[in-house]
Amino acid sequence: xxxxxxxxxxxxxxxxxxxxxxxxxxxxxxxxxxxxxxxxxxxxxxxxxxxxxxxxxxxxxxxxxxxxxxxxxxxxxxxxxxxxxxxxxxxxxxxxxxxxxxxxxxxxxxxxxxxxxxxxxxxxxxxxxxxxxxxxxxxxxxxxxxxxxxxxxxxxxxxxxxxxxxxxxxxxxxxxxxxxxxxxxxxxxxxxxxxxxxxxxxxxxxxxxxxxxxxxxxxxxxxxxxxxxxxxxxxxxxxxxxxxxxxxxxxxxxxxxxxxxxxxxxxxxxxxxxxxxxxxxxxxxxxxxxxxxxxxx
Amino acid sequence: xxxxxxxxxxxxxxxxxxxxxxxxxxxxxxxxxxxxxxxxxxxxxxxxxxxxxxxxxxxxxxxxxxxxxxxxxxxxxxxxxxxxxxxxxxxxxxxxxxxxxxxxxxxxxxx
Numbered sequence: 001x002x003x004x005x006x007x008x009x010x011x012x013x014x015x016x017x018x019x020x021x022x023x024x025x026x027x028x029x030x031x032x033x034x035x036x037x038x039x040x041x042x043x044x045x046x047x048x049x050x051x052x053x054x055x056x057x058x059x060x061x062x063x064x065x066x067x068x069x070x071x072x073x074x075x076x077x078x079x080x081x082x083x084x085x086x087x088x089x090x091x092x093x094x095x096x097x098x099x100x101x102x103x104x105x106x107x108x109x110x111x112x113x114x115x116x117x118x119x120x121x122x123x124x125x126x127x128x129x130x131x132x133x134x135x136x137x138x139x140x141x142x143x144x145x146x147x148x149x150x151x152x153x154x155x156x157x158x159x160x161x162x163x164x165x166x167x168x169x170x171x172x173x174x175x176x177x178x179x180x181x182x183x184x185x186x187x188x189x190x191x192x193x194x195x196x197x198x199x200x201x202x203x204x205x206x207x208x209x210x211x212x213x214x215x216x217x218x219x220x221x222x223x224x225x226x227x228x229x230x231x232x233x234x235x236x237x238x239x240x241x242x243x244x245x246x247x248x249x250x251x252x253x254x255x256x257x258x259x260x261x262x263x264x265x266x267x268x269x270x271x272x273x274x275x276x277x278x279x280x281x282x283x284x285x286x287x288x289x290x291x292x293x294x295x296x297x
Numbered sequence: 298x299x300x301x302x303x304x305x306x307x308x309x310x311x312x313x314x315x316x317x318x319x320x321x322x323x324x325x326x327x328x329x330x331x332x333x334x335x336x337x338x339x340x341x342x343x344x345x346x347x348x349x350x351x352x353x354x355x356x357x358x359x360x361x362x363x364x365x366x367x368x369x370x371x372x373x374x375x376x377x378x379x380x381x382x383x384x385x386x387x388x389x390x391x392x393x394x395x396x397x398x399x400x401x402x403x404x405x406x407x408x
Contacts, residue, residue, distance in 0.1 A: 025363075029324060029347060029373050036325040037343075060344030068348030072355055 004052045005034045008062055015066035017181040017244075018073045019124065026069055034059065067244070074247070076127045076239035084128040084239050087113060087135045088191065088232035095224045101214065110139070125180060130188040131235055137173060138192060140166050142199075174284070183247060187238060189285045190255045194227050197259045200278050201266030223265070227258045255285060305339060309349050310358075311392065312339070314377060314385040317359055321374045324350065350375060358384055 009027050016023050034055045041051035059065070076084070090109050094100040117136035120129030144166045147159035178185040202216050217224075234254035241247050259282065305312075316322060316330055324346055331339045353359045358381035361373045377385070 025373070026347065026351070028371065032323075032370070032372055033325045033343070033347075058343050060342060065344045065347060068345070069351055072348050072351040 004049075004056045005031065005038070008034070008056045008059070012062035012066050015063045016070055017183070018070060019180065021124070022073060030059065030065075070244060071242040074244070075242045078240070080126070080128045081236040081239035084131050085232035085235045087131050088228045088235060091135070091191070092225045092228035092232070095221045095228070098218070100217075125177075127184075127239060130177065130184045131191060133173065133177070134188040134191040137170060137188070138195060140169055141192065183238075183244075183251060186251055186285055187235065190231060190234070190251065191228075193255050193282060193285045194231055194258050194262075196278055197262040198224055198227070200275070201262050223262070227262070230254050230258060252286070305341075308392075309345070310353060311385065311388045313346075313349060313353060314358060314381055314388070317375050318377045318382060318385055321376045323372045323374050327375075353381070357381075 009031060012030065013023060013027055016026070034052065037055035037058065038048070038051040041054055042048060046054070090112075094105065094109065099105045113132055113135045117129065117132045120126055120132060144159065144163050147162055148156075174185050174189070177188055198217075198220065201220075231254060234250055237250035238247050241250055259278070263278070312331060313327065316327055316334075322330065327350075328341050328343055328346060331341050350359065350361070354361055354375075357378055359375045360378050361375050363371055364374050365371055
């Protein structure tokens, strides 16, 4: 039979979406509190069962404590917020001029992203890591899409080998992130959604290889810069806001507005492949937030 | 809304800092100590204690450390930091001024 204390602590842990080490620490702290109280009541003549029930009642709602503990830990500092938004600003910077066509600038930013993502992943996955991780995953996914876009033959064979591996890496990272907090998975996938909406609006497959592709991308540079600055703003809001509901709103609305604006502005340029990519990234982005919203009902 | 409860809510951080500054202590002991020192006036809601302690720790006003007792039991003891001591000193000074001012107004009213 599950004791009142174990049941209480399980409910508490289910509601708390913070770093696992901190979560275990707080649960242990509550456990020692409940044990102390139970012991005291037992010394006053109550049975173990009665004492633990009263101890649990006097601590109050586990959901409320989890929410308040979350708010104490969920708000990142301004430094963390700005560092989280930095990759979005860097991408925006690439498009403010023709920097994105310069292999040196792109390579520096890519190397920086990979380095920071790997560093953060092995340093306890701090809150600032997830947007960097999103950009780290981007080349993995884009390479798969490009392989599928190549003419039939060797490209398809390479795709057949590459895609399962890429999917394995992608799913592993998303699962690990969602285990920490579903919302972080969406925060991580937000840049992918925005990038793919622009990517799809320019066409896919052979259209991507057309000579005017670069010119078309440059024509949309201002829109791209605004999109990534908006994403940076959403990221700062997400890190700084305390209530979980506010975090969901700050995370959900800007990328969806960008997606809607880009698809509307593309005026039917998106082909079936483009829609497929967009739907995939939209689902990947929105499912964690949707799961969280359901948990509130 | 209960005025006494509102007052306690507004001063929880100062009360916690004050208790922790006297000696390193842990959650359950804080609840008991508050009740004892206030002669039962402060019936602290036990569940609100831990979020408050974690907020103070996040703001670097206190520091929590796990300690193993001789009986093998683990407890998380809280220590006040240097910053916590400064904040507490400022709050106590403000509280003294406020309390004196309120007393003066109330005494003038009743005399």
